[in-house]
Amino acid sequence: MSMWEYANPKKFMGWTAPVLPWVFGGAASCLIVGLIWGFFFTPDDYRQGATVKIIYLHVPSALMAINAWMMMLVASLIWLVRRHHVSALAAKAAAPVGVAMTLIALATGAIWGQPMWGTYWAWDPRLTSFLILFLFYLGYMALWAAIDDPDTAADLTSVLCIVGSVFAVLSRYAVNFWNQGLHQGASLSLDKEENVADVFYHPLLLAIAGFVLLFIGLVLLRTRTEIRKRRLRAVLRRMG
Protein backbone atom coordinates (compact mmCIF):
# COMPACT_ATOMS: atom_id res chain seq x y z
CA MET A 1 0.00 0.00 0.00
CA SER A 2 1.58 3.24 -1.07
CA MET A 3 0.28 6.78 -1.32
CA TRP A 4 -0.02 6.39 -5.08
CA GLU A 5 -2.97 4.06 -4.65
CA TYR A 6 -5.12 7.04 -3.76
CA ALA A 7 -4.47 8.32 -7.26
CA ASN A 8 -6.36 5.44 -8.83
CA PRO A 9 -9.45 7.13 -10.32
CA LYS A 10 -11.87 4.73 -8.63
CA LYS A 11 -10.15 5.07 -5.27
CA PHE A 12 -9.94 8.82 -5.80
CA MET A 13 -13.67 9.08 -6.36
CA GLY A 14 -14.17 6.88 -3.31
CA TRP A 15 -12.18 8.89 -0.79
CA THR A 16 -13.00 12.35 -2.09
CA ALA A 17 -16.77 11.88 -1.86
CA PRO A 18 -16.92 11.80 1.97
CA VAL A 19 -14.02 14.25 2.38
CA LEU A 20 -15.46 17.02 0.20
CA PRO A 21 -18.28 18.22 2.49
CA TRP A 22 -15.78 18.51 5.36
CA VAL A 23 -13.37 20.53 3.24
CA PHE A 24 -16.09 22.90 2.06
CA GLY A 25 -17.55 23.11 5.56
CA GLY A 26 -14.13 23.97 6.96
CA ALA A 27 -13.57 26.54 4.23
CA ALA A 28 -16.94 28.15 4.85
CA SER A 29 -16.51 28.34 8.63
CA CYS A 30 -12.93 29.68 8.37
CA LEU A 31 -13.97 32.28 5.81
CA ILE A 32 -17.11 33.36 7.66
CA VAL A 33 -15.40 33.64 11.04
CA GLY A 34 -12.19 35.12 9.60
CA LEU A 35 -13.89 37.69 7.38
CA ILE A 36 -16.50 38.81 9.94
CA TRP A 37 -13.82 39.04 12.59
CA GLY A 38 -11.59 40.91 10.19
CA PHE A 39 -14.23 43.28 8.83
CA PHE A 40 -16.13 44.16 12.01
CA PHE A 41 -13.93 43.43 15.01
CA THR A 42 -10.55 44.82 14.07
CA PRO A 43 -9.73 48.52 14.40
CA ASP A 44 -9.13 50.78 11.41
CA ASP A 45 -5.52 51.37 10.55
CA TYR A 46 -4.31 54.79 11.68
CA ARG A 47 -3.16 55.76 8.19
CA GLN A 48 -5.17 53.60 5.83
CA GLY A 49 -8.48 53.81 7.63
CA ALA A 50 -11.03 51.14 6.79
CA THR A 51 -9.39 50.27 3.46
CA VAL A 52 -6.88 48.13 5.32
CA LYS A 53 -9.57 45.47 5.64
CA ILE A 54 -9.25 44.44 2.02
CA ILE A 55 -6.12 42.63 3.19
CA TYR A 56 -8.33 39.70 4.25
CA LEU A 57 -9.21 39.06 0.62
CA HIS A 58 -6.12 40.35 -1.11
CA VAL A 59 -3.35 38.49 0.70
CA PRO A 60 -5.00 35.03 0.75
CA SER A 61 -6.04 35.18 -2.91
CA ALA A 62 -2.58 36.35 -4.00
CA LEU A 63 -1.03 33.54 -1.98
CA MET A 64 -3.31 30.96 -3.56
CA ALA A 65 -2.77 32.35 -7.06
CA ILE A 66 0.92 31.46 -6.79
CA ASN A 67 0.35 28.21 -4.91
CA ALA A 68 -2.16 27.05 -7.51
CA TRP A 69 0.52 27.35 -10.18
CA MET A 70 2.98 25.46 -7.94
CA MET A 71 0.39 22.73 -7.46
CA MET A 72 -0.12 22.54 -11.24
CA LEU A 73 3.66 22.25 -11.69
CA VAL A 74 3.89 19.37 -9.21
CA ALA A 75 0.86 17.64 -10.71
CA SER A 76 2.34 18.04 -14.21
CA LEU A 77 5.62 16.50 -13.09
CA ILE A 78 3.78 13.58 -11.47
CA TRP A 79 1.83 13.05 -14.69
CA LEU A 80 4.98 13.09 -16.84
CA VAL A 81 6.87 10.75 -14.52
CA ARG A 82 4.22 8.35 -13.22
CA ARG A 83 1.38 8.72 -15.76
CA HIS A 84 -1.39 9.08 -13.18
CA HIS A 85 -4.40 10.38 -15.05
CA VAL A 86 -5.88 11.94 -11.93
CA SER A 87 -2.76 14.06 -11.60
CA ALA A 88 -3.12 15.55 -15.08
CA LEU A 89 -6.81 16.15 -14.50
CA ALA A 90 -6.09 17.83 -11.17
CA ALA A 91 -3.68 20.21 -12.91
CA LYS A 92 -6.34 20.97 -15.49
CA ALA A 93 -8.90 21.50 -12.75
CA ALA A 94 -6.66 23.86 -10.78
CA ALA A 95 -6.02 26.30 -13.63
CA PRO A 96 -9.42 28.09 -13.67
CA VAL A 97 -9.35 28.32 -9.87
CA GLY A 98 -5.87 29.83 -10.09
CA VAL A 99 -7.06 32.36 -12.67
CA ALA A 100 -9.93 33.34 -10.40
CA MET A 101 -7.53 33.83 -7.48
CA THR A 102 -5.21 35.94 -9.66
CA LEU A 103 -8.12 38.09 -10.77
CA ILE A 104 -9.36 38.55 -7.20
CA ALA A 105 -5.87 39.60 -6.13
CA LEU A 106 -5.56 42.06 -9.03
CA ALA A 107 -9.05 43.48 -8.54
CA THR A 108 -8.84 43.90 -4.77
CA GLY A 109 -5.39 45.42 -5.21
CA ALA A 110 -6.76 47.92 -7.73
CA ILE A 111 -9.69 48.81 -5.46
CA TRP A 112 -7.29 49.36 -2.56
CA GLY A 113 -4.82 51.22 -4.76
CA GLN A 114 -7.25 53.90 -5.90
CA PRO A 115 -7.71 55.61 -2.49
CA MET A 116 -4.23 54.73 -1.17
CA TRP A 117 -1.86 55.23 -4.09
CA GLY A 118 -4.21 57.47 -6.06
CA THR A 119 -4.29 55.06 -9.01
CA TYR A 120 -5.89 51.74 -9.88
CA TRP A 121 -2.80 50.47 -11.60
CA ALA A 122 0.91 51.13 -11.38
CA TRP A 123 3.63 49.31 -13.30
CA ASP A 124 5.02 48.02 -10.07
CA PRO A 125 7.03 44.76 -10.11
CA ARG A 126 4.52 42.80 -8.05
CA LEU A 127 1.52 44.00 -9.99
CA THR A 128 3.24 43.39 -13.29
CA SER A 129 4.34 39.88 -12.39
CA PHE A 130 0.78 39.07 -11.38
CA LEU A 131 -0.45 40.28 -14.73
CA ILE A 132 2.15 38.06 -16.41
CA LEU A 133 1.08 35.13 -14.23
CA PHE A 134 -2.49 35.77 -15.38
CA LEU A 135 -1.34 35.55 -19.02
CA PHE A 136 0.48 32.28 -18.29
CA TYR A 137 -2.73 30.83 -16.85
CA LEU A 138 -4.68 31.91 -19.92
CA GLY A 139 -2.15 30.31 -22.29
CA TYR A 140 -2.18 27.08 -20.30
CA MET A 141 -5.98 26.87 -20.36
CA ALA A 142 -6.13 27.78 -24.05
CA LEU A 143 -3.77 24.91 -24.87
CA TRP A 144 -5.94 22.46 -22.91
CA ALA A 145 -8.99 23.69 -24.77
CA ALA A 146 -7.37 23.48 -28.20
CA ILE A 147 -6.38 19.81 -28.26
CA ASP A 148 -8.91 17.01 -28.64
CA ASP A 149 -6.97 13.95 -27.56
CA PRO A 150 -6.86 14.05 -23.73
CA ASP A 151 -3.49 12.29 -23.31
CA THR A 152 -1.76 14.49 -25.88
CA ALA A 153 -3.31 17.55 -24.25
CA ALA A 154 -2.11 16.41 -20.82
CA ASP A 155 1.44 15.83 -22.10
CA LEU A 156 1.69 19.12 -23.95
CA THR A 157 0.23 21.22 -21.16
CA SER A 158 2.55 19.55 -18.66
CA VAL A 159 5.61 20.49 -20.70
CA LEU A 160 4.21 24.00 -21.13
CA CYS A 161 3.64 24.26 -17.38
CA ILE A 162 7.25 23.30 -16.64
CA VAL A 163 8.77 25.60 -19.25
CA GLY A 164 6.31 28.31 -18.26
CA SER A 165 7.33 28.03 -14.61
CA VAL A 166 10.96 28.71 -15.49
CA PHE A 167 9.95 31.73 -17.55
CA ALA A 168 7.52 32.94 -14.90
CA VAL A 169 10.33 33.01 -12.35
CA LEU A 170 12.58 34.74 -14.90
CA SER A 171 9.88 37.32 -15.54
CA ARG A 172 9.54 37.94 -11.83
CA TYR A 173 13.21 38.86 -11.54
CA ALA A 174 13.25 40.73 -14.84
CA VAL A 175 10.30 42.84 -13.73
CA ASN A 176 11.93 43.52 -10.37
CA PHE A 177 14.91 44.79 -12.23
CA TRP A 178 12.88 46.82 -14.70
CA ASN A 179 10.95 49.16 -12.46
CA GLN A 180 10.88 50.49 -8.92
CA GLY A 181 8.26 49.14 -6.59
CA LEU A 182 5.32 50.92 -5.03
CA HIS A 183 3.93 47.82 -3.34
CA GLN A 184 4.75 47.35 0.33
CA GLY A 185 6.81 44.41 1.55
CA ALA A 186 5.47 41.02 2.56
CA SER A 187 2.53 41.09 4.97
CA LEU A 188 3.41 37.71 6.37
CA SER A 189 6.55 35.68 6.74
CA LEU A 190 7.60 32.74 8.79
CA ASP A 191 10.07 34.72 10.85
CA LYS A 192 8.07 37.21 12.84
CA GLU A 193 10.04 40.30 11.83
CA GLU A 194 7.91 41.59 8.96
CA ASN A 195 4.43 40.57 10.01
CA VAL A 196 1.43 42.86 10.20
CA ALA A 197 0.27 43.87 13.66
CA ASP A 198 -1.29 41.13 15.81
CA VAL A 199 -4.85 42.50 15.66
CA PHE A 200 -4.86 41.98 11.90
CA TYR A 201 -2.70 38.86 12.02
CA HIS A 202 -5.10 36.33 13.56
CA PRO A 203 -8.17 36.96 11.38
CA LEU A 204 -5.82 37.05 8.38
CA LEU A 205 -4.49 33.59 9.23
CA LEU A 206 -8.08 32.33 9.45
CA ALA A 207 -8.94 33.88 6.08
CA ILE A 208 -5.85 32.26 4.55
CA ALA A 209 -6.83 28.88 5.98
CA GLY A 210 -10.29 29.41 4.51
CA PHE A 211 -8.86 30.20 1.06
CA VAL A 212 -6.56 27.16 1.19
CA LEU A 213 -9.46 24.88 2.08
CA LEU A 214 -11.65 26.51 -0.55
CA PHE A 215 -8.97 25.94 -3.16
CA ILE A 216 -8.52 22.28 -2.15
CA GLY A 217 -12.26 21.75 -2.20
CA LEU A 218 -12.74 23.38 -5.59
CA VAL A 219 -9.86 21.46 -7.14
CA LEU A 220 -11.13 18.13 -5.79
CA LEU A 221 -14.64 18.91 -7.01
CA ARG A 222 -13.43 19.95 -10.45
CA THR A 223 -11.16 16.90 -10.67
CA ARG A 224 -14.17 14.68 -9.91
CA THR A 225 -16.06 16.43 -12.70
CA GLU A 226 -13.15 15.84 -15.09
CA ILE A 227 -13.02 12.14 -14.15
CA ARG A 228 -16.75 11.83 -14.77
CA LYS A 229 -16.33 13.62 -18.12
CA ARG A 230 -13.55 11.19 -19.04
CA ARG A 231 -15.76 8.22 -18.14
CA LEU A 232 -18.65 9.63 -20.12
CA ARG A 233 -16.35 10.05 -23.09
CA ALA A 234 -15.27 6.41 -22.82
CA VAL A 235 -18.86 5.22 -22.56
CA LEU A 236 -19.96 7.30 -25.53
CA ARG A 237 -17.11 5.98 -27.61
CA ARG A 238 -17.99 2.39 -26.77
CA MET A 239 -21.56 3.01 -27.84
CA GLY A 240 -20.21 4.42 -31.10
Place this chain on the structure above:
Amino acid sequence: MIAILRRDLLLATRAGGGFGLGLVFFLIVVVLVPFGVGADTDVLARIAPGILWVAALLAALLSLDRIFALDHEDGTLTLLATAPIPLETVALAKVGAHWVTTGVPLVFAAPALGVLLQIDARAAGFVMLTLVIGTPALSVIGTFGAALTVGVRRGGLLLSLLVLPLYMPTLIFGAEAVRRGAGGLDPATPLLMLGGITAGAIALLPFATAAVLRINLR
Protein backbone atom coordinates in the same frame (compact mmCIF):
# COMPACT_ATOMS: atom_id res chain seq x y z
CA MET B 1 21.80 19.23 -39.48
CA ILE B 2 23.53 21.42 -42.05
CA ALA B 3 21.37 19.81 -44.73
CA ILE B 4 18.17 20.63 -42.87
CA LEU B 5 19.35 24.16 -42.28
CA ARG B 6 20.19 24.61 -45.95
CA ARG B 7 16.90 23.09 -47.07
CA ASP B 8 14.88 25.38 -44.79
CA LEU B 9 16.81 28.43 -45.92
CA LEU B 10 16.21 27.50 -49.56
CA LEU B 11 12.51 26.95 -48.95
CA ALA B 12 12.27 30.28 -47.19
CA THR B 13 14.00 32.28 -49.90
CA ARG B 14 12.29 30.71 -52.91
CA ALA B 15 8.83 31.77 -54.02
CA GLY B 16 6.08 31.47 -51.43
CA GLY B 17 8.49 31.08 -48.57
CA GLY B 18 7.58 34.38 -47.03
CA PHE B 19 11.18 35.40 -46.42
CA GLY B 20 10.56 39.13 -46.68
CA LEU B 21 7.18 39.15 -44.99
CA GLY B 22 8.51 39.52 -41.45
CA LEU B 23 10.68 42.41 -42.56
CA VAL B 24 7.79 44.19 -44.27
CA PHE B 25 5.67 43.68 -41.17
CA PHE B 26 8.46 45.20 -39.07
CA LEU B 27 8.49 48.22 -41.39
CA ILE B 28 4.72 48.65 -41.24
CA VAL B 29 4.55 48.50 -37.45
CA VAL B 30 7.28 51.12 -37.20
CA VAL B 31 5.48 53.34 -39.73
CA LEU B 32 2.20 52.99 -37.86
CA VAL B 33 3.61 54.23 -34.56
CA PRO B 34 4.04 57.93 -35.50
CA PHE B 35 0.46 57.95 -36.81
CA GLY B 36 -0.64 56.64 -33.43
CA VAL B 37 1.39 58.83 -31.09
CA GLY B 38 1.98 61.89 -33.27
CA ALA B 39 5.07 63.05 -35.11
CA ASP B 40 6.65 64.91 -32.18
CA THR B 41 10.39 64.32 -32.61
CA ASP B 42 11.25 64.22 -28.90
CA VAL B 43 8.56 61.70 -28.05
CA LEU B 44 9.50 59.48 -30.98
CA ALA B 45 13.19 59.54 -30.13
CA ARG B 46 12.41 58.60 -26.54
CA ILE B 47 10.19 55.63 -27.35
CA ALA B 48 12.06 54.47 -30.47
CA PRO B 49 14.18 51.70 -28.86
CA GLY B 50 11.13 50.19 -27.18
CA ILE B 51 9.08 50.40 -30.37
CA LEU B 52 11.86 48.71 -32.35
CA TRP B 53 12.08 45.91 -29.80
CA VAL B 54 8.33 45.31 -29.63
CA ALA B 55 8.05 45.43 -33.43
CA ALA B 56 10.94 42.97 -33.80
CA LEU B 57 9.24 40.65 -31.35
CA LEU B 58 5.95 40.79 -33.26
CA ALA B 59 7.74 40.25 -36.57
CA ALA B 60 9.48 37.18 -35.15
CA LEU B 61 6.13 35.93 -33.85
CA LEU B 62 4.49 36.29 -37.24
CA SER B 63 6.75 33.78 -38.96
CA LEU B 64 6.67 31.13 -36.22
CA ASP B 65 3.81 28.98 -37.47
CA ARG B 66 5.76 28.35 -40.70
CA ILE B 67 8.51 26.54 -38.82
CA PHE B 68 6.74 23.20 -38.48
CA ALA B 69 3.30 23.57 -40.05
CA LEU B 70 4.23 22.80 -43.68
CA ASP B 71 6.59 19.98 -42.71
CA HIS B 72 3.86 18.51 -40.54
CA GLU B 73 1.30 18.68 -43.34
CA ASP B 74 3.36 16.90 -45.99
CA GLY B 75 4.89 14.34 -43.65
CA THR B 76 8.44 15.65 -43.70
CA LEU B 77 8.36 15.99 -39.95
CA THR B 78 7.61 12.28 -39.50
CA LEU B 79 10.54 11.47 -41.76
CA LEU B 80 12.79 13.77 -39.78
CA ALA B 81 11.66 12.12 -36.55
CA THR B 82 12.68 8.70 -37.86
CA ALA B 83 15.92 10.02 -39.35
CA PRO B 84 19.21 8.84 -37.81
CA ILE B 85 19.87 12.25 -36.21
CA PRO B 86 18.20 13.13 -32.91
CA LEU B 87 15.07 15.25 -33.01
CA GLU B 88 16.76 17.76 -30.73
CA THR B 89 19.25 18.48 -33.50
CA VAL B 90 16.42 18.91 -35.97
CA ALA B 91 14.81 21.39 -33.60
CA LEU B 92 18.06 23.31 -33.31
CA ALA B 93 18.45 23.40 -37.09
CA LYS B 94 14.93 24.78 -37.38
CA VAL B 95 15.83 27.44 -34.84
CA GLY B 96 18.88 28.35 -36.85
CA ALA B 97 16.90 28.64 -40.07
CA HIS B 98 14.29 30.81 -38.38
CA TRP B 99 16.94 33.05 -36.89
CA VAL B 100 18.77 33.53 -40.17
CA THR B 101 15.57 34.31 -42.05
CA THR B 102 13.96 36.65 -39.49
CA GLY B 103 16.38 37.55 -36.69
CA VAL B 104 19.34 38.61 -38.80
CA PRO B 105 17.33 40.79 -41.24
CA LEU B 106 15.66 42.46 -38.27
CA VAL B 107 19.03 43.32 -36.76
CA PHE B 108 20.13 45.07 -39.94
CA ALA B 109 16.79 46.72 -40.63
CA ALA B 110 16.43 48.11 -37.11
CA PRO B 111 18.84 51.09 -37.39
CA ALA B 112 17.45 52.01 -40.80
CA LEU B 113 13.93 52.06 -39.46
CA GLY B 114 15.24 53.79 -36.35
CA VAL B 115 16.03 56.78 -38.57
CA LEU B 116 12.29 57.10 -39.22
CA LEU B 117 11.81 57.32 -35.46
CA GLN B 118 14.55 59.95 -34.98
CA ILE B 119 16.74 57.54 -33.03
CA ASP B 120 20.28 58.77 -32.33
CA ALA B 121 23.34 56.82 -33.41
CA ARG B 122 24.31 55.65 -29.96
CA ALA B 123 20.88 54.22 -29.22
CA ALA B 124 20.77 52.62 -32.68
CA GLY B 125 24.02 50.84 -31.94
CA PHE B 126 22.62 49.49 -28.71
CA VAL B 127 19.41 48.37 -30.44
CA MET B 128 21.51 46.39 -32.93
CA LEU B 129 23.68 44.92 -30.19
CA THR B 130 20.73 43.81 -28.04
CA LEU B 131 18.88 42.43 -31.05
CA VAL B 132 21.92 40.36 -32.04
CA ILE B 133 22.05 38.92 -28.53
CA GLY B 134 18.29 38.66 -28.01
CA THR B 135 16.80 37.43 -31.30
CA PRO B 136 18.23 33.89 -31.01
CA ALA B 137 16.25 33.56 -27.77
CA LEU B 138 13.13 34.71 -29.61
CA SER B 139 13.72 32.02 -32.25
CA VAL B 140 14.31 29.22 -29.72
CA ILE B 141 11.32 30.09 -27.58
CA GLY B 142 9.16 30.56 -30.66
CA THR B 143 10.20 27.17 -32.07
CA PHE B 144 9.09 25.58 -28.81
CA GLY B 145 5.72 27.32 -29.13
CA ALA B 146 5.42 26.26 -32.77
CA ALA B 147 6.13 22.64 -31.78
CA LEU B 148 3.41 22.83 -29.10
CA THR B 149 0.76 23.97 -31.54
CA VAL B 150 1.82 21.96 -34.59
CA GLY B 151 -1.13 19.59 -34.25
CA VAL B 152 -3.70 22.34 -33.75
CA ARG B 153 -5.66 23.50 -36.76
CA ARG B 154 -5.52 27.28 -37.13
CA GLY B 155 -3.18 27.48 -34.16
CA GLY B 156 -1.82 30.93 -35.01
CA LEU B 157 -3.71 32.85 -32.35
CA LEU B 158 -3.07 30.17 -29.74
CA LEU B 159 0.60 30.27 -30.66
CA SER B 160 0.86 33.99 -29.91
CA LEU B 161 -1.00 33.56 -26.62
CA LEU B 162 1.49 30.86 -25.58
CA VAL B 163 4.67 32.48 -26.85
CA LEU B 164 4.23 36.15 -25.92
CA PRO B 165 4.32 35.61 -22.14
CA LEU B 166 7.49 33.56 -22.64
CA TYR B 167 9.01 36.47 -24.58
CA MET B 168 8.59 38.93 -21.72
CA PRO B 169 11.92 38.47 -19.90
CA THR B 170 13.82 38.79 -23.18
CA LEU B 171 11.96 41.97 -24.07
CA ILE B 172 12.43 43.49 -20.62
CA PHE B 173 16.19 42.93 -20.51
CA GLY B 174 16.68 43.87 -24.17
CA ALA B 175 14.79 47.14 -23.94
CA GLU B 176 16.31 47.94 -20.55
CA ALA B 177 19.84 47.49 -21.90
CA VAL B 178 19.10 49.90 -24.75
CA ARG B 179 17.54 52.43 -22.38
CA ARG B 180 20.53 52.34 -20.06
CA GLY B 181 23.05 52.36 -22.87
CA ALA B 182 21.40 55.25 -24.69
CA GLY B 183 21.00 57.17 -21.44
CA GLY B 184 24.70 56.91 -20.65
CA LEU B 185 24.30 54.40 -17.79
CA ASP B 186 26.12 51.11 -17.50
CA PRO B 187 24.22 48.55 -19.60
CA ALA B 188 26.34 45.54 -18.53
CA THR B 189 23.84 43.87 -16.18
CA PRO B 190 20.82 43.70 -18.50
CA LEU B 191 23.12 42.75 -21.39
CA LEU B 192 24.55 39.87 -19.41
CA MET B 193 21.07 38.76 -18.33
CA LEU B 194 19.92 38.92 -21.96
CA GLY B 195 22.89 36.80 -23.01
CA GLY B 196 22.14 34.42 -20.17
CA ILE B 197 18.55 33.96 -21.32
CA THR B 198 19.69 33.32 -24.90
CA ALA B 199 22.40 30.86 -23.89
CA GLY B 200 20.15 29.03 -21.43
CA ALA B 201 17.28 28.85 -23.91
CA ILE B 202 19.53 27.50 -26.68
CA ALA B 203 20.98 24.91 -24.31
CA LEU B 204 17.74 23.65 -22.77
CA LEU B 205 14.69 24.43 -24.88
CA PRO B 206 15.51 22.16 -27.87
CA PHE B 207 15.00 19.21 -25.52
CA ALA B 208 11.54 20.46 -24.60
CA THR B 209 10.83 21.18 -28.28
CA ALA B 210 11.84 17.66 -29.30
CA ALA B 211 9.80 16.12 -26.48
CA VAL B 212 6.75 18.09 -27.55
CA LEU B 213 7.25 17.11 -31.21
CA ARG B 214 7.41 13.44 -30.23
CA ILE B 215 4.14 13.79 -28.33
CA ASN B 216 2.50 15.50 -31.28
CA LEU B 217 3.73 12.85 -33.75
CA ARG B 218 2.58 9.95 -31.61
